[in-house]
Amino acid sequence: MARPRILVVGAGFAGVGCVRRLERRIPPGRADITLVAPFSYQLYLPLLPQVASGVLTPQSVAVSLRRSQKHRTRIIPGGAIGVDTQAKICIVQKVNGEIVHEPYDIIVLTPGSITRTFDIPGLTENARGMKTLAEAAYIRDHVISQLDLADASTDEEERASRLQFVVVGGGYAGTETAACLQRLTHNAVKHYPRLDPSLIKWHLIDIAPKLMPELGDELGKAAMKVLERRGIDVSLGVSIAEAGPEKVTFTDGRTLPCRTLIWTAGVAASPLMATLDTETVRGRVAVTPEMNVPGLDGVFALGDAAAVPDLTKEEGAICPPTAQHAMRQGRKVADNVIASLLHQPMRPYVHKDLGLVVDLGGTDAVSRPLGVNLRGLPAEAVARGYHWSALRTGPAKTRVMTNWLLNAVAGDDFVRTGFLSEKSGTLREFEHTDVYLTPEQIREHTAALHGVH
Known part of the structure; x- marks a missing residue:
């Protein structure tokens, strides 16, 4: 059988945590792991105010992806701008502007968030x-x-x-x-x-x-x-x-x-989530406690862009977009991805607040x-x-x-x-929200791709 293709979108706490867990848990040669990352580092966001004030140098809070990974993961330098969940293709714009179509069997969406703004003049x-x-x-x-x-x-x-x-x-x-x-x-x-x-x-x-x-x-x-x-x-x-x-x-x-x-x-969820054309909760894509997207085969979402149910609180509560949750969710999703490949039951995300x-x-x-x-x-x-x-x-x-x-x-x-x-x-x-595709544009991209082949 062909090796399963696992595509992780985003190199924040959730995405990197997921990739590192997958690399540790999946034996070499058993799956192809790809990471879509706009930068070659994971940013430790909570220390950013200390960078702005000069206490810390920028390099100290930018953890190199290539230093911290086990070199089994292929890194695509760019950002996802659309996902065709029917054809199982992710449309990626590389940092040089080139558009590529990345096929997947399982996709883990951790694109994070953007600055939330309002219609305020100037x-x-x-x-x-x-x-x-x-x-x-x-x-x-x-x-x-x-x-x-x-x-x-x-x-x-x-x-x-x-x-x-x-x-x-x-x-x-x-x-x-x-x-x-x-x-x-x-x-x-x-x-x-x-x-x-x-x-x-x-x-x-x-x-x-x-x-x-x-x-x-x-x-x-x-x-x-x-x-x-x-x-x-x-x-x-x-x-x-x-x-x-x-x-x-x-x-x-x-x-x-x-x-x-x-x-x-x-912050607001990445505009990428709107391209899925699925249910959202305050702009974040709705997911199950196991963090898969209902109705979409092989699609997981977590971190700031997903409304992950908080099972430790009242019904309907969702986890706040914090680094603490993102790191833990990344590890749990990796376990659930492996469980889905092995046709084993997945486990819900439950946390204890530190x-x-x-x-x-x-x-x-x-x-x-x-x-x-x-x-x-x-x-x-x-x-x-x-x-x-x-x-x-x-x-x-x-x-x-x-x-x-x-x-x-x-x-x-x-x-x-x-x-x-x-x-x-x-x-x-800094906020380039106009690059994301509409569902119609995504279908056009996929149709053109199939027409070529």
């Missing part, structure tokens, strides 16, 4: 995201350039607008981003004697009534106190009405002179490991210990630990790397 043209390694690097360059330009300016209005920074999103990503970057500018201003430190102002806004509600009242209030102590202005129940290149208008009517708007207001960690920079953090509330230095130790242990390779662990130690001893660096001389790095330049 948002995509002027806001910056925090979803990719390049975006974090651009944000760091941009923030430091604002200090440089404000220091050089003789116009008081320009100087004031360059020193106002707005972060939208009161979840983990937004809160950590605001906290880490505020710490960067607070330390950097000591090297700008012409700048008044009191002019540097960070604003964190969110439409929700609470900051990081998942933390609970006690830790949520502790995090709020850290932000207030640092001078970060937190506005809840507020969002953006309009975003301009030099000002931001809030939904409560306030207009703020500002040239830095960072958007972290949630807790939450929020690193606010320096010695400030809040954590709840296994239900125990921590704050300050103990919470920081738990947060960094968790992140460090989750990094998969020795070189990645060494780089991150070295960066942390160097930053603790030598402090921050305030170097611009020159990204902004080429492009501005706004949301519009």
Whole structure:
């Protein structure tokens, strides 16, 4: 019999976890494993705010796929833009623009998520995201350039607008981003004697009534106190009405002179999932507890793009899009893929929550490991210990630990790397949602392929 072809789409926590498990569990020569990955690395997303603030170098949170895999998996550099589940063909656009048709027997969809945006005037043209390694690097360059330009300016209005920074999103990503970057500018201003430190102002806004509600009242209030102590202005129940290149208008009517708007207001499932033409739950494709897609033969979906039932909670609950769930789901799907090949029963995904960690920079953090509330230095130790242990390779662990130690001893660096001389790095330049095919286009691609052969 021909070897089964297993195609994994996406190289995030879920996809890489699945591939590594498949490589360990399937004997060599028994199956062909292919991974579709837009980059040659797996990004450790939770540490991205520390890259933006310069605590960690970009390379330290980008774990090489070729270093961590066993070289049995074929890697296609690109992204899936459509799936014909009848013909069992995945349409892939390589990084050089070439379109290829990849056949499969079993496909595991882990394309992750994109930044969730709304129809707000000027948002995509002027806001910056925090979803990719390049975006974090651009944000760091941009923030430091604002200090440089404000220091050089003789116009008081320009100087004031360059020193106002707005972060939208009161979840983990937004809160950590605001906290880490505020710490960067607070330390950097000591090297700008012409700048008044009191002019540097960070604003964190969110439409929700609470900051990081998942933390609970006690830790949520502790995090709020850290932000207030640092001078970060937190506005809840507020969002953006309009975003301009030099000002931001809030939904409560306030207009703020500002040239830095960072958007972290949630994520949405990859548009790839809409090409499946199947049931979705809040944009995420509906799956069974075993993470296969009902009605589609040989199709599994998990991670941020799938609505995986949370069997530990009330009926109808789905797992949140977190790295903790994605890593575990990847391993469970690998086991279920093998079970399906062997015609054995598959097992549902059931998890035990390990807790939450929020690193606010320096010695400030809040954590709840296994239900125990921590704050300050103990919470920081738990947060960094968790992140460090989750990094998969020795070189990645060494780089991150070295960066942390160097930053603790030598402090921050305030170097611009020159990204902004080429492009501005706004949301519009990073979210390429127009490449995905419609179901009709997918059928046309497949029909053309069959016509050739």
